Amino acid sequence: MQIQNIGLIIAAGVIAIVIALFQYMYKAKNRNKKNLFFAFLRFLSIFALLILLINPTFRKNTYYIEKPTLVFAVDNSSSIKHLKQDEQVSQFIGRIKDNPELKERFDVKYYSFSDVLKDSLGLTFDEKQTNISEALESLDQIYKNTNAPTVLITDGNQTYGRDYQFSSVNYKQQVYPIVIGDTTVVTDTKIQQLNVNKYAYLKNKFPVEVILTYSGTGNINTSFEIRSGKNIVYSKPVSFSEENNSTVINFTLPASSAGVLKYSARLAPIENEKNVINNKKDFAVEVIDQKTNVLLISDLTHPDLGAIKKSIESNERRSLTISRPSEVKDIEEYQLIILYQPNARFRAVYEKIKTARKNYFTITGSKTDWVFLNKSQNVYRQEITRQTEYYLPRFNPNYGTFLLEDIGFNDYPPLIGTFGEIHMKSSYDVLLQRNIGNIKTGEPLLATIEDNGVREAILFGEGIWRWRAQSYLDNKSFESFDDFFGRLVQYLASNKQKSRLNTISESFYYGNSSIKVKAEYFTKNYEFDRRGNLNIVVKNKDTEASQTIPMLLKNSSYEADLSSFASGNYEYTVVVVGENISRSGSFSILDYDVEQQLLNADVTKLRQVATNTKGTAYFMNQIDGLVSDLIEDQRYQAIQKSKENIVSLIDWTYLLMIIILLLSIEWFMRKYNGLI
Known part of the structure; x- marks a missing residue:
């Protein structure tokens, strides 16, 4: 409390005494003990009222215990389900949630991630991309000023983004990777990468580059082929060994007709091959007849x-x-x-x-x-x-x-x-x-x-x-x-006449990419109209099933996200509700899930992340060891903190009640003694 307030409180006490004595002693005709009692009540009420007007402040210290934060980040990509580990991951999280020792020692937070980090679990294991680096960087920003060890539950297979093995060097928290999936290296052949231009010109030839890889110890012979529909347009025998475990094939295909040409690349599986999904990849090229x-x-x-x-x-x-x-x-x-x-x-x-x-x-x-x-x-x-x-x-x-x-x-x-x-x-x-x-x-x-x-x-x-x-x-x-x-x-x-409604879409999309159809809608004066109500009707040409989706306004266009659609051929119509205006188009979605191309957990990278961040890598069956190490680690201690609050007396409602009570007692006593 400030010295100035102390002086005001003393002055308030003197004023309250003077007023009380003046009213009940100096001006009173008969001075008795009742007058002293009334003067005392009046002193208390006036003094309390003056204190309320002065409104002094007090410093109040509160103490509390802050637990260290323990973060669980769970990989929600479809590769977990493909490796048949989705039930084991759910059971692992259930055991963590039911562990009383972790709850007592840590403030436990749960996240899921795929291409982005989400602040909830909601595990479905159907996301099409994985970006572990982005998840770690987001957590690093969230907990940059706190002590928050991170338990990373993943198979370690990243489909895009910065290499988390190296970017984790800058991560400030300790990371404890939980390795999901089979770590045993099995014999496997796959199409590692297929490079092709998105466009080609009519009556020209376009180049295709394919990278094939093999993991195994013996010598094998297989074949690689490209199909267009039921026709084989290219084929080549391929041999692998433990030393020569990759090959690059370059060839050209003719752009014989305009439009979207679809192809299927296939590497014939070897005997007893466990994963044959990564032996096939569809691709397409749009052939245009004008440049x-x-x-x-x-x-x-x-x-x-x-x-x-x-x-x-x-x-x-x-x-x-x-x-x-x-x-x-x-x-x-x-x-x-x-x-x-x-x-x-x-x-x-x-x-x-x-x-x-x-x-x-x-x-x-x-x-x-x-x-x-x-x-x-x-x-x-x-x-x-x-x-x-x-x-x-x-x-x-x-x-x-x-x-x-x-x-x-x-x-x-x-x-x-x-x-x-x-x-x-x-x-x-x-x-x-x-x-x-x-x-x-x-x-x-x-x-x-x-x-x-x-x-x-x-x-x-x-x-x-x-x-x-x-x-x-x-x-x-x-x-x-x-x-x-x-x-x-x-x-x-282009000399195309201006239209009030235009649509923008690609001729084809790969199944693991973002699929969005955009539209721009103008007024009769050809000014962009943000008040439009646009719907897109999408029809699957193969199944005849159709779906109507409202288009959302985003910046200077309307947009519909169709990323959840399955592979197939589609046609769409964008309609302006209340207007006789529509535009149609078509696109194809090629079947490709990059998450299904992965067969084993990447143990090497996950262990390197643990080393970079001074953590430890574990496997799914080592949950007891993980819990024990986290609880016993002296780096994660609860901290007692204090918080100082400045409290104003005017916020103390009891003082107002006391003033009302004192004035009420004084009034009733005077009424009882016939002084009113």
């Missing part, structure tokens, strides 16, 4: 040209040719023309574009001849200042011409453009706006225009190569930028 040809015309050499070419050709369905204005002869074979920093030498090019009514993409910069460009077209006009400026991009979330997401433009470096105002003379849709430093302008940096059936885009700045480099620094790949640029090129290279 998007893009012509980039530039009169100067610039790093942007290489970045644009790499970005466009990252999709095998597109090719880019770079040419100077004087070398351009015929533009009919190209679906899109990119004009890089036009000048007066582009005069003939502009005439050919207008005559052929080709879609084009103009990129301007410090070397652009704006006197020429302002005269060559009547869509936009740049104020001529002959000065340059650095323009930062700002993504426009209301852009509605086609589906596009922000890939982090706010963190991208600036582009160099001509300083001055831009005057747009035609209707346009701004994809990126430009900032000058921290100043937001309403002027476009990247805009798309559709006028009289011709599509055009204009980028008011050079240096786009820095954006692609920044994308790699942020994501360790060029994929996000290349996807953004590819969608822009796809829109510009």
Whole structure:
């Protein structure tokens, strides 16, 4: 309590005594013992009321025992069920929950994981992917400031993600792996990996690479084949031995017809082979009969040209040719023309574009001849200042011409453009706006225009190569930028009429991948409509069974997750409820479960994790040893902690009750003695 409050309390006591004596002794006509009693009651009530108004604070210390946290993380992937260990894992968890010693010593927490970590068990053992590294990293973040040893119950087989054997070095908690599954190495042949391009072109041949492996001691002979339907399109005999336990086969297949071609790769099982599921793998290739040809015309050499070419050709369905204005002869074979920093030498090019009514993409910069460009077209006009400026991009979330997401433009470096105002003379849709430093302008940096059936885009700045480099620094790949640029090129290279409802899906998916169908829905003014109520009706072509699923709004699109669907051929229709608008499509799901390709527990990696984190590895039948070691380990001790709370007297409700009680007693006593 503060000294100031002590002084106020003393003053309150003096004031209460003075008021009580003044009312019942000084002003009283007859002074007797009853007056002293009434004065005492009045003193107490006034003093209590003044104390309540002063509201002093007190420090209150509470002590409690904090147990160390014991984390159980259980692998919920389908490989556990495939190894026939699901019942043993459930029984193991049941015994842990029923152990009174662990409950008394630890604060026990339970998690399950597959591709992500979940803060509950709910064990179904049907998840299609396993990412042990991500689970450990998530637990490390949750318990980074506490002592929380982790019991990791898994077979150690990870299907994707960072190698947990090495990433566990940075894990701050002790890990106790519980090895699930058979550790005995058995004779097995399998298709370790199959590499094939997703797309091929009609009447071409596409390459296929297959890696086959063998675990065993004897010499064996088997065969490998590729089937398309019931027809064998490729076959080859294969031999393995203990020393030569892997082989790589490279071959090509013809893309004889357009559409999705499905194939089945099969390695003939050897006698008494335990796991034959990993001897077969289905794959598909989409054969397209048209390639998007893009012509980039530039009169100067610039790093942007290489970045644009790499970005466009990252999709095998597109090719880019770079040419100077004087070398351009015929533009009919190209679906899109990119004009890089036009000048007066582009005069003939502009005439050919207008005559052929080709879609084009103009990129301007410090070397652009704006006197020429302002005269060559009547869509936009740049104020001529002959000065340059650095323009930062700002993504426009209301852009509605086609589906596009922000890939982090706010963190991208600036582009160099001509300083001055831009005057747009035609209707346009701004994809990126430009900032000058921290100043937001309403002027476009990247805009798309559709006028009289011709599509055009204009980028008011050079240096786009820095954006692609920044994308790699942020994501360790060029994929996000290349996807953004590819969608822009796809829109510009197409003459398809704009629709209020568009759907986006792949031609085929692998069974272990995320299967999502997206849709974009626009108002009659072609602005993205977030109020839409969209349903997707999915029909299995093989079984004729159909299912209606509502599509959820996510960012600037509607989305339906179909990852739970079984393998097969499907067709779908997206319907806008209340509108006579729908779009249809189809896709195939190929049967492939990576979890079923795994036969044994990875004991070596799990033991290494235990070594890296100063823990110990156990097997399923060593539960008593695990419990005993955890309880006896002196690193996991309960800690007594104290907590100091500052309590205000006004929060003590009993004081108000005392004041009411004192005033009530005084009133009744005076009433009883006829003083009222």
